[in-house]
Amino acid sequence: MPNRYAYLGPAGTFTEAALRQLHPGLTEDASVPCSGVDAVFAMVRKGEVDGGVVPLENSVEGGVTTTIAELINGVPLLISAEAAVPVRFTLAARDGAALADVKRIATHPHALAQVRGWISAHLPEAETFTVSSTAAAAQAVAEPGAPYDAAVCAPIAAERYGLRPLADDIGDRSEAATRFIRLSRPGALPAPTGADRTSLVAFIADDHPGALVELLNQFALRGVNLTRLESRPTGDGLGRYCFCIDAQGHVADAALGEALMGLRRICRDVRFLGSYPCADESTGPARPTRPRATSNADYHDAELWLERIRSGGVA
Numbered sequence: 001m002p003n004r005y006a007y008l009g010p011a012g013t014f015t016e017a018a019l020r021q022l023h024p025g026l027t028e029d030a031s032v033p034c035s036g037v038d039a040v041f042a043m044v045r046k047g048e049v050d051g052g053v054v055p056l057e058n059s060v061e062g063g064v065t066t067t068i069a070e071l072i073n074g075v076p077l078l079i080s081a082e083a084a085v086p087v088r089f090t091l092a093a094r095d096g097a098a099l100a101d102v103k104r105i106a107t108h109p110h111a112l113a114q115v116r117g118w119i120s121a122h123l124p125e126a127e128t129f130t131v132s133s134t135a136a137a138a139q140a141v142a143e144p145g146a147p148y149d150a151a152v153c154a155p156i157a158a159e160r161y162g163l164r165p166l167a168d169d170i171g172d173r174s175e176a177a178t179r180f181i182r183l184s185r186p187g188a189l190p191a192p193t194g195a196d197r198t199s200l201v202a203f204i205a206d207d208h209p210g211a212l213v214e215l216l217n218q219f220a221l222r223g224v225n226l227t228r229l230e231s232r233p234t235g236d237g238l239g240r241y242c243f244c245i246d247a248q249g250h251v252a253d254a255a256l257g258e259a260l261m262g263l264r265r266i267c268r269d270v271r272f273l274g275s276y277p278c279a280d281e282s283t284g285p286a287r288p289t290r291p292r293a294t295s296n297a298d299y300h301d302a303e304l305w306l307e308r309i310r311s312g313g314v315a
């Protein structure tokens, strides 16, 4: 049986586009739409599917909080792949409706945040409503007696649910993109490709001046570039945070491996979330020039040297 993947549905979401980018040719039976990000995590955790695709962050609106909270808490899952999808929004309505008829607009909260400027310029009187996804908004608008007049969704969702676009490309930022991740149950990691990313969550041991700097130094000293740093509440009380970190490189790289060992020594807990190939340059800054002496060969040479002097050899 082919692998089955859960995703934030229904059909026509940007998440489905990400799933298809990661698995071109995936059949309808092998893709399982879920009504929420938490439902995707639950299906993967229970082993009902082989993996799941969820949004992680958007270039305009930032992190998707449900995804981040699920990654931090509960039964650990691994990120085994990522995809970057450009997001272009359409305002779509039932056939026969004109822009002037639109009084109630439905969409996903992240999508709403990306089209706010357009709505206040073109439909300042319209009320907005948030639903579980952009495609769920399109589906709701298409229903007879729908409570909404229009949906902000992907052009493909408008088409799938038989809606007519009233305005295209209504995003306030034309270059907006969302980064999606594929979740897997813990198991063998994807092999290093030379352009990988590693994700983790660090929980500092005790709050003290410089605690965050100490954490960051583990990467800086070893020439490891970070592509994302986000503090999130641990849920244990006000003022308690953990740090979600994405770093360039694979855990199999000596420098990154040593940085993780450093974190393990100084943190209360470190949740490793996976090493996986980078989607493309749009998901992080261009590869930086590594500082001197942080390559795998440099680390190996230093390890051999230490072994030699420990066993009484000549340095």
Ligand SMILES: O=C(O)C(=O)C[C@]1(C(=O)O)C=C[C@@H](O)C=C1
Residues within 6 Å of the ligand: 008, 012, 013, 014, 015, 016, 055, 058, 064, 087, 108, 110, 111, 132, 133, 134, 135, 178
């Ligand atoms: O609703 C969708 O179509 C989704 O895939 C979710 C989502 C998000 O969570 O950010 C994905 C991309 C867009 O930024 C808007 C919504």
